[in-house]
Amino acid sequence: MSGAPRYRTVVLDVDSTLTGIEGVDWLAARRETETASGVMRLTERVMAGEMPIEKAYAARLERIAPTRLEVAALAEAYRDAVAPDARAAIASLQAAGVRVLAISGGLRDAVLPFCTGLGIADADVHAVKLRWNADGEYTGFDRRSPLVKQTGKARMLQRLALPRPILAVGDGSTDVEMRRAGEADAFAAYTGFTHRARVVEAADFVVRSFAELTERVLR
Numbered sequence: 001m002s003g004a005p006r007y008r009t010v011v012l013d014v015d016s017t018l019t020g021i022e023g024v025d026w027l028a029a030r031r032e033t034e035t036a037s038g039v040m041r042l043t044e045r046v047m048a049g050e051m052p053i054e055k056a057y058a059a060r061l062e063r064i065a066p067t068r069l070e071v072a073a074l075a076e077a078y079r080d081a082v083a084p085d086a087r088a089a090i091a092s093l094q095a096a097g098v099r100v101l102a103i104s105g106g107l108r109d110a111v112l113p114f115c116t117g118l119g120i121a122d123a124d125v126h127a128v129k130l131r132w133n134a135d136g137e138y139t140g141f142d143r144r145s146p147l148v149k150q151t152g153k154a155r156m157l158q159r160l161a162l163p164r165p166i167l168a169v170g171d172g173s174t175d176v177e178m179r180r181a182g183e184a185d186a187f188a189a190y191t192g193f194t195h196r197a198r199v200v201e202a203a204d205f206v207v208r209s210f211a212e213l214t215e216r217v218l219r
């Protein structure tokens with residue numbers, strides 16, 4: 001590999017990209033079957049682009065009401081399901097001077113320890129804060145976060161004013177929005193865990209692995 005990286009910033013999705021699980025579905029699976037299957041149907045519709053995320057976000061969390069301990073356990077589950085070569089890819093990109101961020105509609109208390117464990121800086125991890133009472137029982141989420149909205153990742157990129165060109169990488173419809181809004185210069189559909197036709201169709205290119213992603217960015 002030689003020459004300057006093709007992108008100066010790489011923005012990674014977390015659920016079903018950096019890790020093989022969907023955090024909200026993982027939490028829902030700890031509830032009774034009816035709750036779990038209802039939540040998973042909503043997630044799939046959102047990620048397939050059939051329903052905007054703002055319609056599903058509050059409904060899913062209120063049905064699950066995840067405790068602080070359950071979200072801490074989710075961070076462990078994320079680690080157990082980490083994408084092959086993700087850590088090495090992040091290190092290679094950073095060594096080449098590429099800024100690597102994680103922007104997620106997932107839950108910050110699980111996403112942050114997982115992503116910093118992969119070598120991403122604290123300040124470059126963005127996700128949604130939950131609130132709990134003193135007993136660790138769920139009391140709500142940050143409704144003002146742009147990341148609970150369909151176009152939220154694009155708004156976050158606009159706010160951050162990162163070095164360009166920017167490559168966005170993910171598996172879902174909210175990832176596509178960064179490219180559609182012109183806030184990312186290219187979008188790579190990551191198909192290592194899931195393959196969604198509408199997302200792949202909207203992508204500039206597809207990567208099946210983090211090794212392939214590294215090659216694409218560093219040429």
Ligand SMILES: [Mg+2]
Nearest residue numbers: 013015016172
């Ligand atoms: Mg995802």
